[in-house]
Amino acid sequence: MKNNGINIALKSIFYLLLVMAALMFIYPFVWMLSASLAPEHELATLTVIPSEITLKNYQVLLDKIPIGRALFNSVIVASSVTLGVLVFGSMIGYALSRLEFKGRDTIFYIILFTMTLPFQITLIPNYILMVKFGWVDTYAALIIPYMINAFAIIMFRQHFKSIPQDLIDAAKIDGCGELRIIFQILWPNSIPALVTIGIITFMASWNEVLWPLIVIRDEQLMTMPQLVTLFAVGGRAESQLGVKLASAVLLALPILVAYMFFQKYFIQSMASSGLKE
Amino acid sequence: MAEVKLEKISKVYEDGFKAVDNVNLIVEDKEFVVLVGPSGCGKSTTLRMIAGLEDISAGKLYIGDTLVNDFPPQQRDIAMVFQNYALYPHMTVHQNMAFGLKLRKMPKDEINARVMKAARIIGLDDLMKKKPGTLSGGQRQRVALGRAIVRNPKVFLFDEPLSNLDAKLRVSMRLEIAKLHKDLEATIIYVTHDQTEAMTMADRIVVMKDGLIQQIDSPISMYNNPVNKFVAGFIGSPQMNFLDGKIEGSDFIGENNVLKIPLPSEYQNQLVDYNGKNIIMGIRPKDIKHVIEGESDIGSFVAFNTSFKGVEPMGNETFLYFSMGDNEWVARVNPDSVVVENDTVYLNSHKLHFFDHETEISL
Secondary structure, three states: OOHHHHHHHHHHOOOOOHHHHHHHHHHHHHHHHHHHHOOHHHHHOOOOOOOOOOHEEEEEEEHOOOHHHHHHHHHHHHHHEEEEHHHHHHHHHHHHHOOOEEEEEEEHHHHHHOOOOOHHHHHHHHHHHHHHHHOOOHHHHHHHHHHHHHHHHHHHHHHOOOOOOHHHHHHHHOOOOOOHHHHHHHHOHHHHHHHHHHHHHHHHHOOOOOOHHOOOHHHHHHHHHHHHHHHHOOOOOOOOOOHHHHHHHHHHHHHHHHHHHOOHHHHHHHHHHHHHH | OEEEEEEEEEEEEOOEEEEEEEEEEEOOOOOEEEEEEEOOOHHHHHHHHHHHHOOOOEEEEEOOOOOOOOOOHHHHOEEOOOOOOOOOOOHHHHHHHHHHHHHHHHHHHHHHHHHHHHHHHHHHHHHHOOOHHOOOHHHHHHHHHHHHOOOOOOEEEOOOOOOOHHHHHHHHHHHHHHHHHHHHHOEEEEEOOOOOHHHOOOOEEEEEEEEEEEEEEEHHHHHHHHOEHHHHHHHOOOEEEEEEEEEEEEEEHHHHHHOOOEHHHHHHHHOOOOOOOEEEEEOOOOHOOOOOOOOOOOHEEEEEEEEEOEEOOOOEEEEEEEEEEEEEEEEEEEEOOOOOOOEEEEOOOOOOOEEEEEEEEEE
């Protein structure tokens, strides 16, 4: 009996600590949401429950910056990038895993090598390229350079290697060309890989700030993170914390919604990307 | 259906490895030919070259009268059944079977008619809406067969289709494929490493080793007259027993004098050039008896005392294992035999095979 009592006490302390940790983690998010809905003068109290709920911060935000347009831009850019990465990544991954040609492995190692280069190294050459192409201040600058990436190629290569060669041979004998094999035979059997790579790509593209800052100046073409960052740190929020928080909520919202739909795959994708990197 | 002709076909990989070496073979129209051999002998590579899944390094391949070396698989009018079934997991049985026809832009009505007909032939009627993942191994292989049948191809290719099935299912599928061959009057090229499949199904067997064809013959003829020691050992189960030795006068003397067999006259004439030379003798397990009472030619048996290392009663027969010189031998005897540890076996001296010691070619 005595032991039992100690056990319960220890367990209670343990759970209390866990709950505190969870609260510490979730509090900023909850506060961000509630503060964005609270009147400006209540923000200093750091209270979670505001005395009244107001959408004034959001109204100010909508008046000041074209956030709707930025949301639209972000959706267009992230979706196009994701589609490009899935289509081209699977094509290249297939070639590297299944086609026989000279230099195949060399190409693979070069692609692998590019993963070790930090983005900042290629930033300036890429920018110069965009200027030469006349793509500055267009969607093309945001989308096209991101449509192929090494990570997706390697993930697809590894995944396709795990699919039995017999399946591909059977498709060839049935009359499939290589493209049909990729999109009609391999894709339907690679849904988890597609979703995983899709989510990782979409999130990376959605959260990208540096590159849009460099190639986009037209406010009408800015993506949400870029616009929100410029707004929050660029002085246009006029030190109104509530409005800044409202912009942060809007920035996080689409990813939160996506998370609710793809929860299972999100966790999977985080786990697998953790393993690969 | 059509004839398939391989003229001096070779496959050399980039690293110089020769998987298939100068293969010549004509598979007649409506013939069932089985390529058999140990793993790595080139049989699957040969089949994959016929299918168009592997480039041909040298030689000519004809299907019908057409040279198809440079044709992709879909233009060769062949169908293939794989060891792992290779069904499309995301399609139903019906869709699996219809897929190839759809790609050939066949009208929907005809596709349906063909699929349903094939389904009836192989007894899949009830499973058409299921996905492969929910089927048993046997059912999956049936679907793979069905997918081949609907195409009504010139040639059927089978790549070890029964290897993944359990023993009982293998026997029933063997019969089914043989029946299918008869009913469809199909030209079939079948690859296996299992000599039982080869013996039971083939019109002709092609034995391969190290990329080379060793022998092409009908099963019985190959069993009785193997061209070399490899074929003799490969065809027949349990495999043929071998013993190195010498011809001395009219006798075969096993190495270290383990065995002396007075040779019947037919062998004496045949082996006259080998007097005093090394030679390999072979005898099938069925030609070693434990009891010879009642045999018609008792005089032709040579007795040999041995101690058995193992006795395996199979019910309808019994295998006796014993040492002969450095070799492990097996005898396949009547199941009613009462076997004691030290006992006598009898070798039928009219049923011997002899092979050159150097070339291992049958004499």
